[in-house]
Amino acid sequence: MTNHIQELSLELAEGLLQTLKTRFEKNINRHQGVEWADVQAKLEAHPGKLWSLYEMERTGGEPDIIEHDATTGEYVFYDCSAESPKGRRSVCYDREALESRKEHKPQNNALEMAAAMGIEILIEEQYRKLQKFGYFDLKTSSWVQTPASIRKLGGAIFCDRRYDTVFVYHNGAESYYAARGFRGALRV
Template sequence: MTTSTFGSERELSPEQREGLLTTLKARFEKNMNRHPGMKWVSLQAKLEALPDKLWSLHEMERTGGEPDVVHYDSKADEYTFVDCSAESPKGRRSICYDREALESRKEHKPQNNAVGLAADMGIELLTEEQYRELQELGNFDLKSSSWVVTPANIRNRGGAIFCDRRYDTVFMYHNGAESYYGARGFRGSLKV
């Protein structure tokens, strides 16, 4: 995984930080339907005080996720960012579900796994419910698909679930957790 060379592995340079904030602000302002009534100024102040969260957002952006705010919890004063790229992020595709699945492959192993990569990035895979909520904000994964959090009763039997949108309908499917495809990645979320 490529990380920043400024200071520590999880620290952005001032230029990276400013570039990311500029990108996030432009996306925020362009897509107000995803966060009606929210103000960028409040969010920016919070982001500037949390460099570890900015690093995770940078990783989401670097891998093609196009993160944007989709929820604000006023009680917790917490914003939720989700990958809002039209298709499953390109920098996170061709990966199996988790480390156990990766290690179980004898041949043609993918380079990584969704659960491990999300953890390395400091984000969480979307649940099926979060995926369906995202789909209410637009049409995502019309040509790709995204791994989502798999319930233990399915994972314990070797399976994993993924979702996509076809025929103007959101579908949830299953596969062996060790499977991977060029058009399947994962979407993540980050609470700030």
């Protein structure tokens, strides 16, 4: 993952921290036992991570903490928007898939967008964990990290929730749809 060390202006950083705090307090069931003051201290100590969270927010992801790794002390933010983040839809899976399209190419691909934002695309297990905290992707779908064995054969996988069930599907990695984007995670 590319780590873009970029910093927000003081005004943007303060606004983002307030947005994150409000969401954190509104959705305490996602991170019971975690104190906002500890999270904020970590974010203030890592301005590059705050920038990545800003990018998640700017593209419609509504990031919030879903995991706390007790071993490393890291907090893990996931995109928690009800639908796949609007600013990250209509993308194929990766660069190889983008280059394989002869015409009607999307403007971007999920893996490179995530890397440019300093985040990682959710893996299937993370996607399923997110779904325990609400109903996500009822009308959209989200690319998830694809095993190399599937990608080698030209495919990629994505998930959504329909009929109160989380489904994992496959598609050609070069495909893209207005209702398919990707969800990311960021460790802080």
